[in-house]
Amino acid sequence: MMEKMIFGRYLPGNSITHRLDPRSKLIFIFLFIFAVFLANNTVTYAILLGFTVFVILLSKIRIPFLLGGLKPILFLVVFTLLMHLFLTREGVVLFHWKFITIYEEGLRQGIYISLRFLILVLMTTVLTLTTSPISITDGVETLLNPLKRFKLPVHELAMMMSIALRFIPTLMDETDKILKAQLARGSDISSGSIQQRVKAVIPLLVPLFVSAFKRAEDLAVAMEVRGYRGGEGRTRFRKLQWRTSDTMVLVLLGVLSAVMLYFRG
Secondary structure, three states, X not given: OHHHOOOOOOOOOOOHHHHOOHHHHHHHXXXXXXXXXXXXXXXXXXHHHHHHHHHHHHOOXXXXXXXXXXXXXXXXXXXXXXXXXXXXXOOOEEEEXXXXXXXXXXXXXXXXXXXXXXXXXXXXXXXXXXXOHHHHHHHHHHHOHHHHHHOXXXXXXXXXXXXXXXXXHHHHHHHHHHHHHHHHOOOOOOOOOHXXXXXXHHHHHHHHHHHHHHHHHXXXXXXXXXXXXXXXXXXXXXXXXXXXXXXXXXXXXXXXXHHHHHHOO
């Protein structure tokens, strides 16, 4: 499953979403988070979900591919649904059997909160799939430039965020390789008692941490050998260009927010 994990990966392409300025996409995601919380009924959630599907189609990413790569996160969505389903005790009783009681409000809140979480994950994943880590670094650094007046190391922060994002799929691949190697040696972490499973995970975590520190050290040495000294005095090879399409994206988000406010109960 881990080799199919797509969060943090970049998928090259030539769609409208790929061609957008990374700054507009970052601003869009930041504002979209607030727009998501405007939804509070069936109509607004339907509008929000339809808009999300529309953005995915614009990016030319196949929905089955997107959902297949988010299976580990989909487990959290289902878990959120079940937590609200069984722990929220308000409204009319819809189902009762022995110690299990499902209320109308629990079902409604479970669906709404899970859908909200899923939409946020889908949108942020589309961002990473259509924007290279280098572009994200440039976009974040440009947007945070005003904070340099307060002596904030903007370039270093943007670089750390980009490296962390890039290392997500790398560590997932490394975890999958180590897991397969342990299974080939007879290790089994899917059966036995909880204590036995915890002990079986330790041989997986130790080489993973060793590999992560080794990769970090190699990256630090490579940056030092190439003369990296931070953002001061550095020139830019890539020039970000804000186009009309970038403005239209933010206008479209404003229209979405206005429509949701209109239908908000």
